[in-house]
Amino acid sequence: MNANETDLLIVGAGPAGMAAAVTARSQGLSVRVLDDQPAPGGQIWRAIETVAETPRIARLGEAYRAGADRAAAFRACGALYEPESQLWQIEPGFRAFLTQQGRARSVTARAVILATGAQERPAPFPGWTLPGVLTVGAAQILLKTADSVPTSPVWIAGCGPLPLLYMTQLLAAGGQIAGFLDTTPRGRLGAALRHLPQGLGLLADLAKGLSWSLALRRAGFPIIRHVAELRAEGEGRLESLHYRAEDGREGEVAAEVLLVHEGVVPNIHAPLALGCAVSWHAGQHCYVPDLDSWGETSQPNVFVAGDGAGVGGAEAAEPRGRIAALRVAARLGTLGEGAAESAARPERGRLSRALALRPFLDALYAPRPQVFAPADETLVCRCEEVTAGELRARAVQGRPGPNQIKAFTRAGMGPCQGRQCGYTMAHIIATAQNRPVEEVGFYRIRPPLKPVTLGELASLDEREPAA
Amino acid sequence: MFRKLHDPGAQTVTIFIDGRPVPAELGESVAAVLLRQPEAWCRTTPISESPRAPYCMMGVCFECLVEVDGLASVQGCLTPVRNGMRVARQQGPRSLSA
Numbered sequence: 202m203n204a205n206e207t208d209l210l211i212v213g214a215g216p217a218g219m220a221a222a223v224t225a226r227s228q229g230l231s232v233r234v235l236d237d238q239p240a241p242g243g244q245i246w247r248a249i250e251t252v253a254e255t256p257r258i259a260r261l262g263e264a265y266r267a268g269a270d271r272a273a274a275f276r277a278c279g280a281l282y283e284p285e286s287q288l289w290q291i292e293p294g295f296r297a298f299l300t301q302q303g304r305a306r307s308v309t310a311r312a313v314i315l316a317t318g319a320q321e322r323p324a325p326f327p328g329w330t331l332p333g334v335l336t337v338g339a340a341q342i343l344l345k346t347a348d349s350v351p352t353s354p355v356w357i358a359g360c361g362p363l364p365l366l367y368m369t370q371l372l373a374a375g376g377q378i379a380g381f382l383d384t385t386p387r388g389r390l391g392a393a394l395r396h397l398p399q400g401l402g403l404l405a406d407l408a409k410g411l412s413w414s415l416a417l418r419r420a421g422f423p424i425i426r427h428v429a430e431l432r433a434e435g436e437g438r439l440e441s442l443h444y445r446a447e448d449g450r451e452g453e454v455a456a457e458v459l460l461v462h463e464g465v466v467p468n469i470h471a472p473l474a475l476g477c478a479v480s481w482h483a484g485q486h487c488y489v490p491d492l493d494s495w496g497e498t499s500q501p502n503v504f505v506a507g508d509g510a511g512v513g514g515a516e517a518a519e520p521r522g523r524i525a526a527l528r529v530a531a532r533l534g535t536l537g538e539g540a541a542e543s544a545a546r547p548e549r550g551r552l553s554r555a556l557a558l559r560p561f562l563d564a565l566y567a568p569r570p571q572v573f574a575p576a577d578e579t580l581v582c583r584c585e586e587v588t589a590g591e592l593r594a595r596a597v598q599g600r601p602g603p604n605q606i607k608a609f610t611r612a613g614m615g616p617c618q619g620r621q622c623g624y625t626m627a628h629i630i631a632t633a634q635n636r637p638v639e640e641v642g643f644y645r646i647r648p649p650l651k652p653v654t655l656g657e658l659a660s661l662d663e664r665e666p667a668a
Numbered sequence: 669m670f671r672k673l674h675d676p677g678a679q680t681v682t683i684f685i686d687g688r689p690v691p692a693e694l695g696e697s698v699a700a701v702l703l704r705q706p707e708a709w710c711r712t713t714p715i716s717e718s719p720r721a722p723y724c725m726m727g728v729c730f731e732c733l734v735e736v737d738g739l740a741s742v743q744g745c746l747t748p749v750r751n752g753m754r755v756a757r758q759q760g761p762r763s764l765s766a
């Protein structure tokens with residue numbers, strides 16, 4: 202076998218990718234893992250290997266600490282691991298193109314598991330492009346990878362478990378919080394409670410969330426509830442922010458850093474580029490790939506595992522990775538169908554336990570309607586600087602879809618390729634045309650998945666995989 | 669905008685941002701170092717030339733584009749620092765050929 206050929210190509214070295222690699226290796230498959238990050242762990246266990254060696258590990262919590270064993274098992278499993286490599290195209294068959302250290306090359310594989318995780322949901326508001334506005338996830342990554350915290354007391358605005366977790370970690374690290382603008386709409390708890398499952402095991406998760414809330418309340422910073430609208434202002438950088446709550450209360454405060462978070466959505470660019478079918482997930486307000494019970498997409502031998510399959514967190518990501526790897530082993534003949542089935546059974550149990558609390562969390566932290574209806578002046582496409590007002594004006598001329606408006610306005614054509622504006626675009630069109638958002642669809646995603654320079658293309662040695 | 673909580677000690681390296689030497693720690697990204705600078709922006713946009721700074725830190729927003737050792741449009745949040753690395757803030761349109 203050529204050095205560039207592998208049985209299984211895994212994209213992403215987070216919980217799902219690592220678990221899939223370990224399982225596939227134990228079933229005798231050759232495995233190659235590509236990841237755009239410099240070290241294994243994904244976002245949840247970012248920099249775990251480095252941080253595990255330092256006293257800092259204590260303040261990041263137990264769930265983070267658990268990543269150290271996973272990374273060690275992954276390192277030892279015998280998969281060919283290629284960090285800092287960016288996948289930008291997969292051709293059927295499969296041939297994958299990637300860039301590493303500014304050089305492009307291609308590799309081949311018989312099956313693919315996409316374990317590319319999730320990104321924070323784009324939540325545009327006026328001023329969100331100012332330096333000083335970052336996501337809560339970005340700040341948490343800075344804490345994990347660079348042991349860095351905001352210089353001055355920081356404003357945090359958002360909804361969901363991540364802001365609560367980050368705030369507790371930040372306080373433990375000695376950082377300071379100016380205030381929390383809680384964007385959870387009024388009445389959510391009542392609506393969510395009917396999704397509360399009967400499982401006792403989940404009480405631990407709920408208790409954890411409650412203990413975060415209590416610790417934060419004790420810390421004494423202002424918590425402003427039911428914030429509906431935000432505006433960031435400043436000359437060349439964030440200087441102040443303005444908020445308005447549901448009941449009309451408003452405030453204007455000085456700010457150097459504002460961290461925002463409105464939940465996470467699966468990364469679907471790779472499945473879309475591969476032609477995999479996706480469907481609207483009403484509970485999570487996003488598209489998810491259509492998958493069978495093994496995580497296989499509508500394209501044979503292309504699997505999606507982890508949060509890319511629908512947001513479920515690390516506990517769901519690992520069984521999903523293992524289940525997909527077992528199926529690949531059965532397909533490639535190193536494991537019998539029956540054996541794969543029985544090995545998958547306990548993993549399916551783990552998966553359904555991990556997902557049991559999801560409908561509750563989805564209902565509790567569903568994004569407020571304003572996330573999808575930014576004011577006209579708001580830049581929706583950060584790359585090409587297209588405002589919500591421009592998109593709205595276009596959306597009522599005829600019945601254009603996201604791809605036509607993309608061609609008219611250039612929204613979605615910049616280097617991020619719609620990762621920041623895709624959902625906002627879909628919602629603006631849906632509202633303007635009075636259609637359900639699931640009917641509007643998403644941008645057509647074409648390779649390359651990431652911008653590729655001519656220099657990188659020129660470095661591509663076409664003879665390589667055929668040799 | 670951000671500050672580092674510990675002294676990197678033996679892990680300290682020097683990178684150059686627009687020619688100015690700044691301390692960094694092995695293992696952290698170019699974007700993380702930029703966010704600790706008094707001028708924390710990293711590029712200006714091709715259209716209105718407004719300044720942008722790292723936003724997502726995980727490779728999806730492309731706000732952190734910088735020039736690294738002469739190579740343009742490098743995502744600073746995906747690029748670990750190396751001793752002696754030369755980083756330049758990127759101004760205006762990205763170059764397709766570099």
Ligand code: FES
Nearest residue numbers: 725729730732745
């Ligand atoms: S900060 Fe978003 S891609 Fe680097």
